[in-house]
Amino acid sequence: MSTPTALSGSSNHQIRLASRPVGLPTRANWNFTTEPVAEPGPGGVLVKTLYLSLDPAMRGWMNEGKSYIPPVELGAVMRAGGVGQVIASQNPAFAVGDYVNAGLDVQEYCRIPEEQIKRSGIFKIDPGLGLTPWLNVLGLPGMTGYFGLLDVGLPKTGETVVVSGAAGAVGQTVGQLAKLKGCRVVGIAGGRAKCDWVVNELGFDACIDYKAGEVKAGLKEHCPKGVDIYFDNVGGEILDLVLTRITRGARIIICGAISQYNNTTPVKGPANYLSLLVNRARMEGIVVFDYADRYPQAIAELAGYLKAGTLKSREDVVQGLDTFPETLLKLFSGENFGKLVLQVAPA
Amino acid sequence: MSTPTALSGSSNHQIRLASRPVGLPTRANWNFTTEPVAEPGPGGVLVKTLYLSLDPAMRGWMNEGKSYIPPVELGAVMRAGGVGQVIASQNPAFAVGDYVNAGLDVQEYCRIPEEQIKRSGIFKIDPGLGLTPWLNVLGLPGMTGYFGLLDVGLPKTGETVVVSGAAGAVGQTVGQLAKLKGCRVVGIAGGRAKCDWVVNELGFDACIDYKAGEVKAGLKEHCPKGVDIYFDNVGGEILDLVLTRITRGARIIICGAISQYNNTTPVKGPANYLSLLVNRARMEGIVVFDYADRYPQAIAELAGYLKAGTLKSREDVVQGLDTFPETLLKLFSGENFGKLVLQVAPA
CATH class of the missing domain: 3.40.50.720 (NAD(P)-binding Rossmann-like Domain)
Known part of the structure; x- marks a missing residue:
C-alpha cells in the first residue's frame, strides 16, 4: 500500500453541467470550476486524469429524464470515462504509478472511493498496448x-x-x-x-x-x-x-x-x-x-488481435481540458477521425 | 374418387382487381366478371366458396411491388383464403361434400389444380367446430x-x-x-x-x-x-x-x-x-x-381449447359476394366486430 501523497495546494480544474442544452450544447451550458485536490479516503485511490473518452452518449446524459443511466445532475462534474494514473492510494490493490481505466469525469483529478473499487468501477490496464486504445477498441x-x-x-x-x-x-x-x-x-x-x-x-x-x-x-x-x-x-x-x-x-x-x-x-x-x-x-x-461480467474475455480476445496486428485502433486526440465544450461538438459534425479522446495531461 | 359433376351452364361470379388504389380502395378499383364454372382438371377438385376471409393484409396485396408475397396482378381475381365445399373431385384425397380451407379467391367457385393439392394448398376441416372459426382462431x-x-x-x-x-x-x-x-x-x-x-x-x-x-x-x-x-x-x-x-x-x-x-x-x-x-x-x-409445417400442431392445441370452451372465436359475417368492396373497408374503419368474414353462399 502506498502512503497518501500530500496534494495540498494543488488544484483540480473541473467542467460542470450548468444547464441542459436545447439542440447542440454550447459553452454556456458548462461551468468551469476549481477546487483543491482531495486526498483518497480510506480504501480509496486518487487518480490523475490523462485521457478522457468523448462519446455520443454524453449528449443523452445531459438531458433530463430517465434513460439507461440517470442524467448528469445540474451542477455536477460532467460524467466521462477515462484513463489515468494512480497518484495516491489507500487500497492494497492499487499502487502509485498504476494505469487505470475508470469513470474519471471531466476533471484533472478523480477520487475513487472504496465502494466504487469494490463494484469493479476501476481496473488496471496494460500500458504496453498504449493508453488511448483502452478508451477505444479495448474500452x-x-x-x-x-x-x-x-x-x-x-x-x-x-x-x-x-x-x-x-x-x-x-x-x-x-x-x-x-x-x-x-x-x-x-x-x-x-x-x-x-x-x-x-x-x-x-x-x-x-x-x-x-x-x-x-x-x-x-x-x-x-x-x-x-x-x-x-x-x-x-x-x-x-x-x-x-x-x-x-x-x-x-x-x-x-x-x-x-x-x-x-x-x-x-x-x-x-x-x-x-x-x-x-x-x-x-x-x-x-x-x-449488461455484459460487464464478460469484459475480461472480450478484452483478452481483442488485445490478442491488437498484438497480432490484425486489429487496429485509431484515436483522434485533442489537447486540453478547457477545449472540452468545442471538442465534444466534433462528434456531431463528424469532424473526428477515429475515436475522439481528450488529452488532459501528458502521459 | 367422385365422378365430376357437370356444371355446364352454371356461372362463376368473380371480383377482379381493376386498378391499384391510392389510399382507401373504392368500387372503381374492382371489376365484376362472370365466367362459366370449370370442371376440375386431372387430379384437381372444384370447390364452392362458402365463406371468405377478409384481412388487412389484402390492402398490401393490392399495391405494386414485392412484399412477402407477390402483389395481385391487375385483371386477376382478388386473392382470398376461404372455406368451401368440394362439389367435384378428380383427386382420391377429396370427396364431394368435404369441407375445405384453401386459397379460393373472391369468387363463387374455385378450381384447385393437382399441384396446389400436392403442396398442401388445401386441407380438409372438421365442420363439427363450425366453419367460420377455420378462418379465425383455427385459420x-x-x-x-x-x-x-x-x-x-x-x-x-x-x-x-x-x-x-x-x-x-x-x-x-x-x-x-x-x-x-x-x-x-x-x-x-x-x-x-x-x-x-x-x-x-x-x-x-x-x-x-x-x-x-x-x-x-x-x-x-x-x-x-x-x-x-x-x-x-x-x-x-x-x-x-x-x-x-x-x-x-x-x-x-x-x-x-x-x-x-x-x-x-x-x-x-x-x-x-x-x-x-x-x-x-x-x-x-x-x-x-414460415410456420406452415407446424400448423397441424397449433390447430390441434387451439381446437382443444375451443372444444373445452377456454377459447372463443367470434366472427363478423357479412352476406354477399357483391358487397366485397364495401365490406373490406370495415377493416380500416374498425367497424367489424370480430374476424371479418364474407359469406358467399349458404353453408
Whole structure:
C-alpha cells in the first residue's frame, strides 16, 4: 500500500453541467470550476486524469429524464470515462504509478472511493498496448461493438455486415471484428478520407461516403445479396435506407442514433420499419453494461488481435481540458477521425 | 374418387382487381366478371366458396411491388383464403361434400389444380367446430397469433402482454392464448362495446378504447409494471405510445400496421424506437407462412381449447359476394366486430 501523497495546494480544474442544452450544447451550458485536490479516503485511490473518452452518449446524459443511466445532475462534474494514473492510494490493490481505466469525469483529478473499487468501477490496464486504445477498441466502445455484433447480431461466415459511423470507436471495432469472423463488411462514414482509411487500413470490403449522398446507390452496389446485419450508430435517413435492403431474418443492432441527438424536433422514426415484417427481421437495442461480467474475455480476445496486428485502433486526440465544450461538438459534425479522446495531461 | 359433376351452364361470379388504389380502395378499383364454372382438371377438385376471409393484409396485396408475397396482378381475381365445399373431385384425397380451407379467391367457385393439392394448398376441416372459426382462431389469423406470440414473443408466466386490434382475428387469439399461458393481458380496441366484450367474454384483464383517446393513460393504469410483450397489429401512434412503456428486454411483435395501410403520405415510423436501445428490447416481424409445417400442431392445441370452451372465436359475417368492396373497408374503419368474414353462399 502506498502512503497518501500530500496534494495540498494543488488544484483540480473541473467542467460542470450548468444547464441542459436545447439542440447542440454550447459553452454556456458548462461551468468551469476549481477546487483543491482531495486526498483518497480510506480504501480509496486518487487518480490523475490523462485521457478522457468523448462519446455520443454524453449528449443523452445531459438531458433530463430517465434513460439507461440517470442524467448528469445540474451542477455536477460532467460524467466521462477515462484513463489515468494512480497518484495516491489507500487500497492494497492499487499502487502509485498504476494505469487505470475508470469513470474519471471531466476533471484533472478523480477520487475513487472504496465502494466504487469494490463494484469493479476501476481496473488496471496494460500500458504496453498504449493508453488511448483502452478508451477505444479495448474500452467501452470496443465492448459495445464486440457484444453488439456477436451476441445481438449473431454473424455467420459469408454474411454481409453494414456498420455506420464506420471510422468511429464502435464502428471500427465492429467492422474489423466482422471481417475476422468471415463476413463481408461495408462501412458508412463521412468523407473520402475516412472511407479510404476504413477500406485501406482496416480492411473493410467497401465504405460508403454518406456526405457525398452515396448511401442508397452504395448499398445497392456493395451489398448485392442484401444486408444481413446492420450495426446502427446513426439512425435517421441512413437507417431508413438500410431497411430497404435487408435480407430475410436480418438483425439490426440499435447502438445509437447520433443524427438525432441534437434534434429540437421529435426523433425521426424509421418509416421503413415494416421491412422488419416483410423480412421477418429483428431490430434490437444494446447497452454495454449488461455484459460487464464478460469484459475480461472480450478484452483478452481483442488485445490478442491488437498484438497480432490484425486489429487496429485509431484515436483522434485533442489537447486540453478547457477545449472540452468545442471538442465534444466534433462528434456531431463528424469532424473526428477515429475515436475522439481528450488529452488532459501528458502521459 | 367422385365422378365430376357437370356444371355446364352454371356461372362463376368473380371480383377482379381493376386498378391499384391510392389510399382507401373504392368500387372503381374492382371489376365484376362472370365466367362459366370449370370442371376440375386431372387430379384437381372444384370447390364452392362458402365463406371468405377478409384481412388487412389484402390492402398490401393490392399495391405494386414485392412484399412477402407477390402483389395481385391487375385483371386477376382478388386473392382470398376461404372455406368451401368440394362439389367435384378428380383427386382420391377429396370427396364431394368435404369441407375445405384453401386459397379460393373472391369468387363463387374455385378450381384447385393437382399441384396446389400436392403442396398442401388445401386441407380438409372438421365442420363439427363450425366453419367460420377455420378462418379465425383455427385459420391463418390464429396461426399468426399462435406463432407470433409463442415463438417470437416468448411469453413467461406473469408477464404483461398488450395486443392491439384486440377484438380482431389475430388479437383475440393472441390475448386468449396469453391468458392461457398465465400472462396479464391488456387489449387495445376501438369502442366501448368491443372493449367490454374483450374483457367480459374473452377474459382479458383490461381493454383500452383507443377511439376514446385512452391509450396513454390506459397503458399507465393497466400496465403498472410496464409492457413485456406488445403484439402490434396497428402501428402508428399506438406503437409509439407503447414504446414509452416497455420493460427491459421487452419483445415487440410486428404483425401489421393497419393504421398505415391506406396512407397517401409516407408511413409514420416509430419515433420512440430508441426505447429499444434504452430497454435492450427487440422488435421483430412475423410472416405466418414460415410456420406452415407446424400448423397441424397449433390447430390441434387451439381446437382443444375451443372444444373445452377456454377459447372463443367470434366472427363478423357479412352476406354477399357483391358487397366485397364495401365490406373490406370495415377493416380500416374498425367497424367489424370480430374476424371479418364474407359469406358467399349458404353453408
